[in-house]
Amino acid sequence: MTESNSQLPLLPLRGLLVYPTMVLHLDVGRKKSVSALEQAMVEENNIFLLTQKEVSTEDPSKEDLYTVGTVAHVKQMLKLPNGTIRVLVEGLHRGRVKAVAEGEEYTSVTYDEIEERMEPTVEEQALMRNVLEQFEQYTQISKKITQETFASVSDINEPGRLADIVTSHLPLKVLQKQQVLETIDLEERLKLILRILANEREVLGLEKKIGQRVKKSMERTQKEYYLREQMKAIQKELGDREGKEGETEELREKIYDADMPDAIEEKALKELKRYEKMPANAAESSVIRNYIEWLTQVPWSEETEDQLDIHRSEAILNEDHYGLEKVKERVLEYLAVQQLTQKLKGPILCLSGPPGVGKTSLARSIARSLGRRFVRMSLGGVRDEAEIRGHRRTYVGSMPGRVIQGMKKAGTTNPVFLLDEIDKMANDFRGDPSAALLEVLDPEQNNSFSDHFIEEPYDLSKVLFVTTANNIGAIPPALRDRMEIIHIPGYTEVEKMEIAKGYLLPKQVEEHGLTKGTIQVRDEALLDVVRYYTREAGVRNLERQLAKVCRKAAKQIVSNEKKRVIVTSKTLEDYLGKKQFRYGKAELEDQVGAATGLAYTAAGGDTLTIEVALSPGEGKLTLTGKLGDVMKESAQAAFSYIRTKSDEWNIPSDFNKKNDIHIHVPEGAVPKDGPSAGITMATALISALTGRPVRREVGMTGEITLRGRVLPIGGLKEKAMSAHRAGLTHIIMPKENEKDLEDIPDSVRSGLTFIPVTHLDDVLKHALLEEKK
Incomplete structure (x- = not known):
């Protein structure tokens, strides 16, 4: 190789380079480049081609250019309409730049010409x-290079x-081509080409696999x-909106129509995007759709307007119910x-009663009196927390809890929601539903109730x-504390008569296809139904008996x-059979050792x-009648008190050693328990021990202490x-219960x-007769 200065x-050049012996078209547009071409036409049509390092450089200096380029011969020039010049150049040989002279019109370079030998060595021939x-x-893999080119x-x-x-x-890339241009040693250049070809073949093979x-x-x-x-297109022609796209649009419309809070609407739209991208046969697709549908079906802002007419509401309540x-x-x-x-939070009312x-x-x-929707949810036997709070969406077949289900059924945010039989809930390994209800029934917390499904x-x-x-008493204390308890007692005979006449009988007459003209039930017959x-x-049960009639x-x-049925006291047995109960339980005569207690x-x-x-014996005390622990303890307390006061009542002090005492409460199949039988047991015991009869018209209730004090019940x-139903006329009660008398009709x-009364002495004064039987 020889080198000479020129x-x-x-x-x-931007983004390309020219090798020796190559013929190539170039489009030249830069002012300095055009001037350089014009100068080249003066100097035997030769020009030095040098590639820029960065394509974006508009006016390159020496640092922006590579040092090895190609001396080329300009074979043809053509001026294009857009002002650029198209040049046909032929590469002659390599040249190494020694100096760059930047002129006002064009840039020139001083270079050393690099000439290559033509004959290959043995090693080069092998390469x-x-x-x-x-x-x-x-070329076989690429298919972009023809056989003629290879030949x-x-x-x-x-x-x-x-x-x-x-x-x-x-x-x-230009950088790799420039590397080949700068490799002057022929053997090294051939080895570099072999490495490049091997790499390109591997890349091309991978591209082919990926392409397939x-x-x-x-x-x-x-x-x-x-x-x-x-x-x-077919669905559009048929006006059919089926298919996933139609479902997605339908769900989107539902989301916008549901008037949700912004955060929840954003969550619903996010889930809808997931649903839209998911294949229709994916398992999670149906879960997401079900979730979105629940979000759109639960009321978020729809509410009924309360009918705040107090007189109208009072009339409706009186129309539907007597008393209460x-x-x-x-x-x-x-x-x-x-x-x-206009902003009171809904109270939590608990209606307690038989x-x-x-x-x-x-x-x-x-x-009905408030003009609100009504939803009822029975809690009897509910033992799973998920019944209240819902299931997590990870479970198959998951759904919201029954609170959210009830709200969906109501369709408004302010219904009257009845939780029936709240004392019948249970708990097991699946959780405690009564604990889950704590949040529902707390006015301070239920403004952000959390359901596991809705999230x-x-x-x-x-x-x-x-x-x-x-x-x-069966309601957990924490839950009971959140409710305002309103006790609904049983009805008196008079109230039952009014309810039967005003509500039950007309309802049954209508349900059985009868009219007032075809059946008449006299008042005395109604009273007998209530009593007997x-x-x-x-x-x-009263309604059932009237239905039977x-x-x-x-x-x-x-x-x-x-043609017309008239029911009287005399004909009532023809419709209801023999009397089932005896009206009144009061004793027909005064009895020794038998006292009438009152139970709740x-x-x-x-x-x-x-x-x-x-009975003669050794002082054994026997209690029968399926009594609970509390009643047994009341009997023991009464027995102990009598032993301490035996002298005052002329009872032998050794009565507990010479007699066996048997206390019995009839109807032994019925469980009985409670603290209010103390004075009744003590009165019956003293009556038996003293022989003084108990007045038959007296009923009594009250707990007793070992000192004889009577405690409230x-x-x-x-x-x-x-007592009134049983025909009693006098009731002995604890003095502290006088405040409850105003509740009695x-x-x-x-x-x-x-x-x-305050002491057992007062009880005996009013309950026992003086004479002995």
Whole structure:
């Protein structure tokens, strides 16, 4: 190789380079480049081509250019309409830049010419064969290089020219091509080309594999896309909105129509995007759709306007229910405060009382009086926390809890929500539903109730919750503390008569297809039904008996036995059979060792006769009648008190050593427990030991201490009603219970004499007769 100093105008190239012996078209537009071309035409049409390092450089300096370039001959110039010049150049040989002279019109370079030898060495010949073999394999894979091109390349015998021509046909970056241009040593240049060819073949092989996979995927995707577009077109022509796109649009409309809070609407739209991208047959697709539908179906802002007319509401409550003054008063108070403030949180009312007194129907009447929707949820037997809070969405078949389900059923944010039988809940390994209800029934917390399925806070603060229970003692204390308990006692005979005449009988007459003209039930017959065919605190069994009368009457009318049925006291047995109960349990005569106690049961009040029998023995005390622990302890306390006071009552001091004492409470199959039988047991014991009879018209209730004090009890109203029903005229009660007398209806209180006592001596003074039997 020989080198010589020369000077030529410089034409900087952007993004390409020219090898020796290559012929190439160039478009020249820069002012300095055009001037350099014009100067080249003066200097034997030769120009120096040098590639820029950065394509974006507009006016390159020496630092912006590579140092090795190509001396080229300008074979042709053509001026284009847009002002640029198209040049046809032919590379002559390599040149190394020694100096760059930047003029005002063009830039020129001083360079050393690099000439290459033509004849290859033995090593170079071997390398040339390898290059041709690799290039042939590359052309077979690439398909972009024709066989004619390969044939023309294979005829080249010069090692440097072969390397340059092969490089020019490869899709290399400018930096790699420049590297080949700068490699002057022919053997090194051929080795570099071999490495480049090996790398390009590997890349091309991977591209081919990827291309085949992509082609298959594209073919399948294009086919699916084509079929979907066809389906859309068909559905559009048919006016059919089925398919996933139609479902998505329908769900989007529902989300916007649901008027959700912004955060929840954003969550719903986010889930809708996931649903839209998910394949229709994906398992999670149905879960997301179900979730979105629940979000759109639960009311978020829809509410009914309260009808805050206190007189209208009072009329509706009186129309639906007789009595129940306390509950009605509480509802009217709520209405009055709501009318004044317009923002009172819904109270939590708990209606407690025996079965059949109208707790559930009263909640329905409250909803009607307020003009609100009514939802009922029975909690009897619920033992799974998920029933209240819902299931997590990870479970198959998950759904919201029954609170959210009830809100969906109501369709408004302020219904009257009845939680029926709240005392019948249980708990097990699946959780404690009563604990889950703590948040629901707390006005300070339920404005952001958390359901595991919905996952977003839901406002329950506008809901008027009403709960019912037979036994408030079975409700956990924490839950009971959140509720305002309103006790609904049993009905008196007079109230039952009014309910039967005004509500139950007309309802049954209508349900059985009868009219007032075809059946008439006299008042005395109704009273007999109440007295002799029912014994309950409520009126449920009374309604059944009246239904039985109507059925019998309907049969007589249809079979043409009678055209009009009149039911009287004399004919009542024809419809209801023999009397089931004896009205009144009062003893027919004064008895020794038998006292009448008053008890409070789940079905209201009842009377219990406590009997004591003495027999010679060793002082054994026997208690029978299926008594609970509390009643047994009351008997023990009464027995101990009598032993300490035996002298005052002329009872032998050794009575407990010479007699066996048997205390029995009849109806032994019925469990009995409670603290209010103390004075009754003590009175029966003293009567048996002294021989003084107990007055038959006296009933009594009260707990006793070892010092003879009488302690207060609960359920006085129910006990008084049972005494009145049983025909008793006097009730002995603890003095501390005098405050409860105002709760007793006038019809009951007027027929009874209440005797408040503080000590057992006062009880005996009023309960025992002086003479001995």
